[in-house]
Amino acid sequence: MDDEEVSAESSPPAAAIAGSAAQGPTSGVSDNPLFEYLCRLGDDRLVLGHRLSQWCGHAPILEEDIALANFALDFVGQASAFLALAGEVEGKGRDEDALAFLRDEFQFRNVQLVELPAGDFAFTMVRQYLFDAFDVLLLARLAQGSHPAIAGMAAKALKEATYHARHSSMWVERLGDGTEESHQRSQDALDHVWAFAGELFATDAVDSAMAEQGIGPDVASLRTPWEVTVRETLARATLVVPDEKRVVTGGRRGRHSEYLGHMLAEMQILPRSHPGATW
Amino acid sequence: MSAAASITREQVLAWLEDVKDPEVPVLSVVELGVVRDVLLDEDRVTVEITPTYSGCPALQVMEEDIIAALATHGVHDVKVRIVFREAWTTAWMSDEAREKLRAYGIAPPLVSVNDDTTLVPLRRARIIACPRCGSHRTVLKSEFGSTACKSIHACLECREPFDHFKDL
Incomplete structure (x- = not known):
């Protein structure tokens, strides 16, 4: 799909923000908050993992091609574990593959940040860093949570997230404090995604239920430590934090930008065209 | 039966x-x-x-x-x-297993697990000995290698590139 190709030319158009206002069907959010929560955890990882996998064979240097493919593998693996558990919790016989490949766009619970097209290398790394810095904080808290299976998966994923954050922060610094061109592309990326990053910290009844049960943190409380870390890195990268008060939300309830449906069409076509195919 | x-x-x-x-x-x-x-x-x-x-x-x-x-x-x-009861760690690897890795040409994980989350880039933090000549004059080429568990290094002494089984 042409508009889904990784492009060395430009970041995703600002029109992506318009997608946030799109009114579409929501899946009738499940009355099982644990299922919803596990889908959120899984879908963020699945969608971001797929976006990262689109760099395979396209990255600017071989080492980065390998690194991004490794990132993708980690995220898809984490998604698989969280979605498998979601399927068990739901108790309707859906496994991780059914949840990944047979749900429609409005049933996905990922934040819009992760579904934006991969863009250029600067966009990919800036978006990645903002997510990774959040992920390290989130997973550390989930690993200490009251749900043993989620805590175990989070402890595992935290080790990977630490590698990711280390790598993406290094690139943000290098690109931001690099050439005029790499600086400008990084700044453009940051200006574009900042409003989307806010959705990571938006809370609703599902988050409150998880916090009350001690399963997950109040994500809003992660905003301050996240900003402290991120602002430090961005300052070293000579990037300016946008003066952006808007927060683009909706993903957690199944409202997505125009990009997710296209991505899913590509990601899901094989199991949908050939149900039950094995090889 | x-x-x-x-x-x-x-x-x-x-x-x-x-x-x-x-x-x-x-x-x-x-x-x-x-x-x-x-x-x-x-x-x-x-x-x-x-x-x-x-x-x-x-x-x-x-x-x-x-x-x-x-x-x-x-x-x-x-x-x-x-199962995900405990997160897998290279700390579980015995000395014997580490030596098998080294003999195979993969620098084994260090005994102390790198579990700090201060996000120091690895190139500034770890010294990995060359599995072939034992030299400590090595450089990290890529934190990510042919499989998720390995990074890519090069020895400045014997000039061989090598894999390192990352500490996790």
Whole structure:
């Protein structure tokens, strides 16, 4: 799909923000908050993992091609574990593959940040860093949570997230404090995604239920430590934090930008065209 | 005859020594710490395994290999269960396993696990000895290598590139 190709030319158009206002069907959010929560955890990882996998064979240097493919593998693996558990919790016989490949766009619970097209290398790394810095904080808290299976998966994923954050922060610094061109592309990326990053910290009844049960943190409380870390890195990268008060939300309830449906069409076509195919 | 009635946990673990990590074929799934436990009940053997990395593509192969290996010993009712009780760590690797890795040309994980989350880039933090000549004059080329568990380094002494099994 042409508009889904990784492009060395430009970041995703600002029109992506318009997608946030799109009114579409929501899946009738499940009355099982644990299922919803596990889908959120899984879908963020699945969608971001797929976006990262689109760099395979396209990255600017071989080492980065390998690194991004490794990132993708980690995220898809984490998604698989969280979605498998979601399927068990739901108790309707859906496994991780059914949840990944047979749900429609409005049933996905990922934040819009992760579904934006991969863009250029600067966009990919800036978006990645903002997510990774959040992920390290989130997973550390989930690993200490009251749900043993989620805590175990989070402890595992935290080790990977630490590698990711280390790598993406290094690139943000290098690109931001690099050439005029790499600086400008990084700044453009940051200006574009900042409003989307806010959705990571938006809370609703599902988050409150998880916090009350001690399963997950109040994500809003992660905003301050996240900003402290991120602002430090961005300052070293000579990037300016946008003066952006808007927060683009909706993903957690199944409202997505125009990009997710296209991505899913590509990601899901094989199991949908050939149900039950094995090889 | 029920399989589990006549065998022991130790026996199953010994058989599993023959199942190697497909990506690091000098280490068994037991030495690697992927096998966490073996449970026997009347008619079934359950092998609990944990992934090294969440997305490790070798996990499915290991699962199939475990089932195939136990079948050669007449154990056919085998369930492989993936568990996340404790996050897998290279700290579980024995000295003997580390030496096997080194002899195979992969610099083994360091004994102390790098668990700090201060996000210091690895190139500033770790010194990895060359598995071929033992020199400490080595450089990190890439934190990510041919598999999720390895990074790529080069030796400035003997000039050989090499893999390092990352500390996790």
